[in-house]
Amino acid sequence: MKNRTKLPNVYLGIIIAIMYLPILIVIIYSFNTSRISSIWGGFSLKWYVELFRDQSILEALKNSIVLATLSSLAAAFIGTIAAVGFTRVKLRSSGFVEYLSTLPIMIPEIILGVVFLIYFSLLGLPFGMTTLIIAHTAFCIPYVFMLVKARLAGMDKNLAEAARDLGASGPRAFLDITFPLILPAIASGMLLAFAMSFDDVVISIFVTGVNTNTLPIKIYTQLKTGVTPKINALCTLMFFVTVMLGLLFVFITNITNKRTTTKESSQ
Amino acid sequence: MKKIFTILLCLTLCLGLIAGCASKPQTSGGTLNLFTWEGMFPSQVLKGFTAETGIAINYNNFDYDETMLAKLQAAKGGDYDLIIADDYIIETVISEGLAQKLDRSKLTNYSNINPFYQDQFFDPSNAYTVPYGAGVQTIVYDPAFVDIEINGYADLFDPSLEDNIGIIANYRVITGLALKILGESYNTEDVDTIEAAGKKLLELAPNIRVIKDDNLQDDLVSGEIAAAVMYTSQVTTAKLARPDLKVVFPSEGIGFGIMASFIPSKAPNADAAYTFLDYILRPEIAAECFEWIGYYSTNSAADSLISKEYRDFLTLPSDFSGDTEMIQVIGADAEDAHSKAWTAFKSASGK
Amino acid sequence: MKTKRRNGLSLLSIMPLYLFTIVFVAGPLIYLLVLSFLTRAEVWGVVNKFTLDNYRNILDPIYLKTFAESFKLAILSTSLVVLIGYPFGYFMAKLSAAWKRYMMLLIMIPFWISSLIRLYGWIIIFRANGTLDGILMGIGITSAPLKLLYTYPAVVVGMVYALVPFMIFAVYSSAEKLDWSMVEAARDLGATRWKAFTTVSLKMTLPGLLSGIVLTFIPSMGLFFIADLLGGNKIVLVGNLIQEQLMKAHNWPFAAALSVVLMVLTSLMIFLYRRITNVKELEGLI
Numbered sequence: 001m002k003n004r005t006k007l008p009n010v011y012l013g014i015i016i017a018i019m020y021l022p023i024l025i026v027i028i029y030s031f032n033t034s035r036i037s038s039i040w041g042g043f044s045l046k047w048y049v050e051l052f053r054d055q056s057i058l059e060a061l062k063n064s065i066v067l068a069t070l071s072s073l074a075a076a077f078i079g080t081i082a083a084v085g086f087t088r089v090k091l092r093s094s095g096f097v098e099y100l101s102t103l104p105i106m107i108p109e110i111i112l113g114v115v116f117l118i119y120f121s122l123l124g125l126p127f128g129m130t131t132l133i134i135a136h137t138a139f140c141i142p143y144v145f146m147l148v149k150a151r152l153a154g155m156d157k158n159l160a161e162a163a164r165d166l167g168a169s170g171p172r173a174f175l176d177i178t179f180p181l182i183l184p185a186i187a188s189g190m191l192l193a194f195a196m197s198f199d200d201v202v203i204s205i206f207v208t209g210v211n212t213n214t215l216p217i218k219i220y221t222q223l224k225t226g227v228t229p230k231i232n233a234l235c236t237l238m239f240f241v242t243v244m245l246g247l248l249f250v251f252i253t254n255i256t257n258k259r260t261t262t263k264e265s266s267q
Numbered sequence: 268m269k270k271i272f273t274i275l276l277c278l279t280l281c282l283g284l285i286a287g288c289a290s291k292p293q294t295s296g297g298t299l300n301l302f303t304w305e306g307m308f309p310s311q312v313l314k315g316f317t318a319e320t321g322i323a324i325n326y327n328n329f330d331y332d333e334t335m336l337a338k339l340q341a342a343k344g345g346d347y348d349l350i351i352a353d354d355y356i357i358e359t360v361i362s363e364g365l366a367q368k369l370d371r372s373k374l375t376n377y378s379n380i381n382p383f384y385q386d387q388f389f390d391p392s393n394a395y396t397v398p399y400g401a402g403v404q405t406i407v408y409d410p411a412f413v414d415i416e417i418n419g420y421a422d423l424f425d426p427s428l429e430d431n432i433g434i435i436a437n438y439r440v441i442t443g444l445a446l447k448i449l450g451e452s453y454n455t456e457d458v459d460t461i462e463a464a465g466k467k468l469l470e471l472a473p474n475i476r477v478i479k480d481d482n483l484q485d486d487l488v489s490g491e492i493a494a495a496v497m498y499t500s501q502v503t504t505a506k507l508a509r510p511d512l513k514v515v516f517p518s519e520g521i522g523f524g525i526m527a528s529f530i531p532s533k534a535p536n537a538d539a540a541y542t543f544l545d546y547i548l549r550p551e552i553a554a555e556c557f558e559w560i561g562y563y564s565t566n567s568a569a570d571s572l573i574s575k576e577y578r579d580f581l582t583l584p585s586d587f588s589g590d591t592e593m594i595q596v597i598g599a600d601a602e603d604a605h606s607k608a609w610t611a612f613k614s615a616s617g618k
Numbered sequence: 619m620k621t622k623r624r625n626g627l628s629l630l631s632i633m634p635l636y637l638f639t640i641v642f643v644a645g646p647l648i649y650l651l652v653l654s655f656l657t658r659a660e661v662w663g664v665v666n667k668f669t670l671d672n673y674r675n676i677l678d679p680i681y682l683k684t685f686a687e688s689f690k691l692a693i694l695s696t697s698l699v700v701l702i703g704y705p706f707g708y709f710m711a712k713l714s715a716a717w718k719r720y721m722m723l724l725i726m727i728p729f730w731i732s733s734l735i736r737l738y739g740w741i742i743i744f745r746a747n748g749t750l751d752g753i754l755m756g757i758g759i760t761s762a763p764l765k766l767l768y769t770y771p772a773v774v775v776g777m778v779y780a781l782v783p784f785m786i787f788a789v790y791s792s793a794e795k796l797d798w799s800m801v802e803a804a805r806d807l808g809a810t811r812w813k814a815f816t817t818v819s820l821k822m823t824l825p826g827l828l829s830g831i832v833l834t835f836i837p838s839m840g841l842f843f844i845a846d847l848l849g850g851n852k853i854v855l856v857g858n859l860i861q862e863q864l865m866k867a868h869n870w871p872f873a874a875a876l877s878v879v880l881m882v883l884t885s886l887m888i889f890l891y892r893r894i895t896n897v898k899e900l901e902g903l904i
Binding site: 034035036039050053054056114117118120121127201205206208209210211213217218219220221222227228 | 300304305306310311314325326327328329330334337338341342346347481482484485488489504508
Binding site: 331333334336359362363430433436437438439475476477478479489490491596598599602603605606607609610611613614616617 | 658659660661662678680681683684687745746747765767768770846847849850851852853854858859862863864865866867868869
């Protein structure tokens with residue numbers, strides 16, 4: 001650890017900078033007077049004014065947040081306990097079911113959307129939040145499942161076994177030993193799943209109902225008139241809110257963590 | 268790491284709170300479930316309607332006409348009160364029995380409609396639809412970067428335009444362009460003719476820089492391309508930003524299209540749909556709408572109210588005598604021939 | 619007795635996945651399979667008449683080429699994602715606990731912003747006389763606009779950009795549990811930095827790398843709107859073809875057949891890949 005060079009950190013910095021470059025452009029162009037998204041026409045706040053006038057966009061944002069939260073939670077639950085379960089039991093069918101569960105991310109969303117539409121209407125499910133959550137959970141599960149699975153692979157099974165031998169019950173051993181160990185994988189999987197769900201448009205268009213327009217649907221369906229910088233304004237606001245809240249919470253977490261660590265070590 | 272969850276949860280809660288502030292205003296007149304593309308009405312028109320009638324608008328969006336039809340079919344003609352879509356799909360909607368006949372006595376402003384846009388193939392007796400915006404496909408080019416004078420589609424094949432043309436991603440329009448050069452109809456169902464048009468189109472491939480439907484005008488305005496085949500609303504936006512651009516009605520013939528509104532067969536609140544239709548047929552409201560969407564006005568009474576800045580773009584020129592043809596649904600074999608020719612053309616453009 | 623109960627619990631824990639997959643994944647996919655053998659209606663919808671024409675249609679060289687294009691782009695993007703994402707995930711795992719959290723957040727935030735809008739950002743960057751041209755011409759590397767937009771490299775950049783977080787997170791979550799003292803030990807025993815990496819670190823992060831590859835490769839086969847927006851629609855991928863058959867040509871059965879073939883080919887690739895790499899820890903990981 002002592003002879004670590006600065007090089008890796010430089011690398012991380014460069015990649016992060018590239019990742020944020022398009023975002024920076026989006027932010028700059030949200031203040032653009034021109035309706036044409038690629039021509040700089042001067043500084044203006046008019047798209048922000050437009051944005052706050054538009055109730056339906058904020059309504060759609062709310063739907064998107066609810067949808068992404070619920071489906072990433074559902075995917076995290078189903079994916080995690082299944083990944084853990086598969087390390088203990090092996091049914092003849094489990095390989096096949098695992099394979100099946102990854103198929104939704106293998107084919108283009110558009111055909112999945114059409115098939116879901118027809119299938120749900122055959123089942124008689126009413127289109128709305130329920131159908132949205134089901135469809136989104138279907139393509140979110142693989143992300144959580146595979147990340148947790150990779151984390152569990154080669155992990156010391158003896159730990160949980162030992163805990164159980166010492167009298168801890170199955171669920172108890174899981175919660176105390178396995179769960180904390182796989183938490184980073186669950187968290188990354190959930191974050192990815194949330195992002196995928198929050199951004200999905202094609203499947204959503206097909207399975208949504210009359211009261212559940214989502215934000216991506218609003219953005220992608222401006223085909224007839226062109227995407228306006230109003231969306232840039234929205235993205236800019238969302239960006240700053242997420243960054244500020246995120247950094248704030250990580251900051252607080254880091255401070256509390258430091259405190260607990262010092263306390264533990266002093267005891 | 269457990270904290271990541273807390274963070275995520277708190278983030279969501281906060282965002283949820285922000286979004287929560289956006290709860291809908293209280294209304295008394297029921298709800299209108301509108302189903303069309305996003306951005307089809309200026310927000311003040313929608314707000315004005317709710318303020319005046321007490322009917323809340325629930326604005327739902329689709330991307331393609333086909334998505335709309337699939338959803339409407341799954342809803343068995345219910346769920347939505349008013350739909351605005353393209354002409355050709357409405358023909359199918361009507362033949363599938365998914366639209367209801369209009370009661371014109373409920374539309375006091377019906378006479379404002381410009382008869383030029385009525386009696387069309389998709390609704391020959393105007394029993395089901397009210398036209399909204401209309402458009403033609405035109406060639407727009409930047410004279411600063413184009414050495415030749417462009418009068419029609421054939422000029423786009425000029426070698427001086429290599430890698431410099433943008434076209435919309437609608438194969439009936441683009442293969443249709445080659446059909447027009449060959450002197451054929453957009454709607455020919457003869458597979459050999461379509462294949463011949465496909466072959467002709469391959470000669471255009473070296474000149475193609477971009478094929479896309481959304482925001483094609485950006486590329487023309489910013490100088491990424493020198494000429495483009497575009498929709499009317501894109502032409503409007505481009506001309507407003509760059510008055511020096513030249514607009515050409517192709518000499519070979521002009522593709523023409525109408526977006527129209529209809530009430531689904533089992534609309535839960537058809538009355539609200541009538542109220543809304545009548546509202547947007549008012550001249551002053553219609554003028555606002557056409558300025559917003561940038562398509563041709565189909566409302567004669569609104570024409571004179573459209574501001575000067577926009578009027579030239581939103582009404583057909585008075586001396587307009589072009590040979591127009593609407594793109595209609597064709598049989599399966601012809602459609603398959605079209606899509607095959609299109610795929611070959613796109614791949615050839617990538618070379 | 620005890621084992622039985624334990625098995626019961628484990629069985630119970632995989633049940634949600636079983637149920638969900640069978641009802642909401644297998645069900646729709648069976649419908650997809652059936653659809654691929656039906657006949658298209660003249661104008662709209664399908665006719666319940668069995669046919670193999672949809673599969674025969676795919677053998678047309680024009681359509682076969684789209685499969686080749688899709689594989690080419692997916693393999694190229696996945697390779698670049700490995701090159702860029704693996705070191706990132708690996709270095710990230712070496713950071714302090716606090717920085718790890720910041721980093722995770724930093725990677726995720728861009729992906730909570732509409733991908734379409736981010737792609738518009740890239741379009742502005744790549745545009746003639748756009749951001750990149752400005753930078754390159756400003757420091758004198760190039761003298762004229764590069765015309766980067768609507769080219770193959772632009773598409774590859776967009777693909778890598780969209781897919782790299784999957785790799786980073788997969789590698790990170792397996793590198794994070796890595797026992798660094800073992801790397802130190804290897805170094806102490808005289809191994810070079812590179813040797814220590816290949817014998818210890820790489821081996822232990824392999825499950826993450828491999829699941830990252832799968833997680834990148836699978837969606838990259840179906841992604842097509844990046845090729846549309848940054849490539850100007852000139853690279854025809856299977857995804858484009860499927861969308862066009864559904865939304866423009868109204869040929870649903872052909873679209874279904876294309877999807878079935880795409881699924882089979884992608885699965886085959888992953889199966890082959892698993893056989894070649896043949897890593898023990900990966901058993902059951904697809």
